[in-house]
Amino acid sequence: MDATQDIAERYVAVWNETDPERRRRQIAELWTPAGQHYVDVREVRGYDALENRITGSHEKNVRDDGHRFRAAKDARRLRDVVTFHWEMLPAETETVLARGLEFLIMSEDGRVLADYQFFPA
Template sequence: MTTSAQQLADRYAALWTERDAGARRKAIERLWAEDGVHLVHPPEEIRAEAVRVGFPEPVLEARGYRELEFRVARAYQEFVAPGEFTFRAREDAVRLRDVVRFSWEMVSVGTGELAGGGVEFVVLDADGRITADYQFPGL
């Protein structure tokens, strides 16, 4: 893989702000392996409700291009399209063999104020595409 860890993090963050659906799909195909998975550690209220109804370790999961495309589109529609927020990668990406760790931020478009963020751990295949993406939202 010739892409640096920070370049990967920047491309990843840019995907979530891409307004064109066709360009988003192409970006997904460049970033993820065809059967790649995006796993999200759910917010506390979702975890508590899942445990209450008998799911001890809830995980939110999107697998494959179609599900990833839906996941990214929903995040775009909810946070970016209204013009209130944008996403950006922090300058902290590091790579250890086939794993890249980086942080991201959601910031107010109007004020630049931090509104959220999280940490990603992504596992890459031999072609440099994401096979597993572990997201831990929250700062």
């Protein structure tokens, strides 16, 4: 797997993570301390806000509704920007229920500075 697709895979893994401690660690590994996430009118900044946003999505979509997220095999990088699509599927099937586009601005150390989520994509 190439490094750009690896970023996409690590990104969706955070949203699927069931263990709060591992999720917190994955957030710190993927985003910078002042990392930002934007979707619709929601705007979060920093590890605590990211953790709240991701945990809320996980609880609703994964824990309660029985879905999972996966990265499409279309991750691309141009300088400091990574884009890829993600998909939400039932845990047991391959039926895509939702699809979004991530536009990530990366720091020099390879972590996310800003995450723009376009949904639906």
